[in-house]
Ligand code: SF4
């Protein structure tokens with residue numbers, strides 16, 4: 158499930174300025190070690206979620222790392238100091254070496270987490286994953302209703318996910334559900350929580366869509382109204398009071414409705430190290446979208462060198478790259494200027510303040526998108542068809558169109 162990362166733990170933009178390459182980085186041997194490795198084993202996925210934030214051109218990237226390369230990457234990450242590993246994608250279960258990779262990571266002392274749509278999680282595979290030492294499974298649903306779940310993923314997977322949830326329980330895993338929220342399913346939040354309780358979830362992540370990749374392409378169709386968000390949050394709070402510790406419910410508000418940006422990745426090159434299916438090392442999930450950033454590849458460079466010495470991982474570490482208003486802002490150590498990818502997508506400048514910030518001169522663009530979502534509710538709400546994730550990027554495939 159690549160619509161959300163929280164569980165671990167457009168098209169009408171204002172005229173862009175000329176993209177800027179990152180500033181010259183300095184080698185950063187003093188940076189702290191990464192805490193977690195996200196192993197994006199594959200971009201292949203049987204689902205076609207309209208909110209997926211895999212890159213829209215995912216099919217054009219090189220071949221997947223083989224088993225041997227992944228084993229080496231996992232060993233190197235552990236040697237660097239990483240303690241958690243997420244197996245993600247795409248759908249990681251399409252790789253038949255998943256069990257071997259999990260066993261290797263567990264043997265090195267990693268806390269291991271599988272992030273899955275559930276498709277492919279047969280009883281034989283969950284038994285093998287348990288045997289391999291897998292610690293944690295996060296299962297995604299698209300909605301509480303079969304109709305919307307299947308529509309949003311463009312597959313008939315709702316019944317299968319219910320069965321997979323039973324299997325996860327039967328194998329003694331904590332039940333951790335994830336559902337990405339947006340305009341279509343926000344009115345169903347109560348039903349989604351009821352479904353999670355019925356399944357016996359101990360943890361439910363309701364993560365509002367983050368607008369990258371395919372989600373960015375569909376931003377104007379997926380963006381909710383402030384009212385719908387507020388109602389959903391009230392519903393969540395009501396349920397929290399009702400169910401208490403029986404099920405922890407996390408509600409992640411979409412950036413666009415905030416006045417300050419998220420501390421993206423807790424700071425660039427600070428705790429997160431992602432490796433894409435083709436071996437590109439990622440300082441954040443959407444780093445592929447940044448122009449002028451040459452991503453190092455684990456096929457050619459050691460993880461240690463990538464983490465401490467590469468241009469990409471040092472490009473936005475610390476504060477040397479910041480422009481005003483971030484440069485002199487007393488909140489810069491809290492949010493690190495926000496998300497670099499979002500800043501670029503909305504301003505054309507990789508070093509700008511994240512426009513989610515009310516202090517950003519580009520904040521009006523965020524307000525415009527939110528206001529547009531409100532106007533749409535007067536019509537049928539969805540004038541443009543949703544674009545579902547597929548091998549062929551649509552013509553409006555650029556995040557900055
Ligand atoms: S298509 Fe859906 S299930 Fe597959 S990777 Fe994207 S968000 Fe996850």
Ligand code: SF4
Pocket residue numbers: 417418482483484486487488489490492493494495510511514515516517
């Ligand atoms: S101006 Fe920059 S550092 Fe200050 S709050 Fe906004 S994004 Fe954060």
